[in-house]
Amino acid sequence: MKSLYCFLILLAAAASGNAQEFTKQMTTARTAYSSGKLEEARFAMQQMMQELDIISGKELIGLLPAKLDTMSANTSADAVSGTSGFAGVVVHREYGKAKPDGDVPAQVEIITNSPLISGLNAMLSLPLLGNSPDQKVIKISGYKALVTKQHSDGETPEFEVQLPLNSTLITLKAPGYSQEKIIALANTLPIAEIAKRVQ
Known part of the structure; x- marks a missing residue:
């Protein structure tokens, strides 16, 4: 799980425009997971994945x-x-x-x-x-x-x-x-x- 978080942090750092939203969702997911609120953690992770999709889409349109x-x-x-x-x-x-x-x-x-x-x-x-x-x-x-x-x-x-x-x-x-x-x-x-x- 820690390696996944590290990987996601690196991707967030590479994307300037959406990095703040990504980091916010990651913090929310980590906090919710630590509190045992798995549904909230899952939702925040889904939001993070959507942010990653937008970042990758912007890279594709740049090509x-x-x-x-x-x-x-x-x-x-x-x-x-x-x-x-x-x-x-x-x-x-x-x-x-x-x-x-x-x-x-x-x-x-x-x-x-x-x-x-x-x-x-x-x-x-x-x-x-x-x-x-x-x-x-x-x-x-x-x-x-x-x-x-x-x-x-x-x-x-x-x-x-x-x-x-x-x-x-x-x-x-x-x-x-x-x-x-x-x-x-x-x-x-x-x-x-x-x-x-x-x-």
């Missing part, structure tokens, strides 16, 4: 490129949110200026620590999946990914790239881009660096 093709990142729309239950953190970044209808030219989302991702990993290992006209299995930075044709109201089909890394999912959406172009965009993402952080 994303400032430009995607000719589109600049809209950093004011960056979002990092910790969740409980199905995922650890959700990271969202948009590229380009929003259109009058509210659509965004491109967006990248990363969902970490989700047990639901294992289903996509299993699907990618099926040999028949790559033969579908609406889905194609590709490799990006040595990792299998799935390109899916999205059915839209417009005449031009839209595509989405989903790349699972164990329990993490990276999704790229770029409406109006062809299949070849969205694959090229996906190949500009720092997948290897993201993989190091989440594995």
Whole structure:
């Protein structure tokens, strides 16, 4: 238990913005545990884990490129949110200026620590999946990914790239881009660096 506390203290020291909240929750957890209030200690530990998720999400969003093709990142729309239950953190970044209808030219989302991702990993290992006209299995930075044709109201089909890394999912959406172009965009993402952080 002491080694866990030491590890968590080191992580807290590395993260400047959320360190005070993290330390406060750790103190609360330790005090509650010492007093035998296990439910309070557990809740404080959950809050600490959520803070760690936010810190790791901010690190991930810092890895994303400032430009995607000719589109600049809209950093004011960056979002990092910790969740409980199905995922650890959700990271969202948009590229380009929003259109009058509210659509965004491109967006990248990363969902970490989700047990639901294992289903996509299993699907990618099926040999028949790559033969579908609406889905194609590709490799990006040595990792299998799935390109899916999205059915839209417009005449031009839209595509989405989903790349699972164990329990993490990276999704790229770029409406109006062809299949070849969205694959090229996906190949500009720092997948290897993201993989190091989440594995």
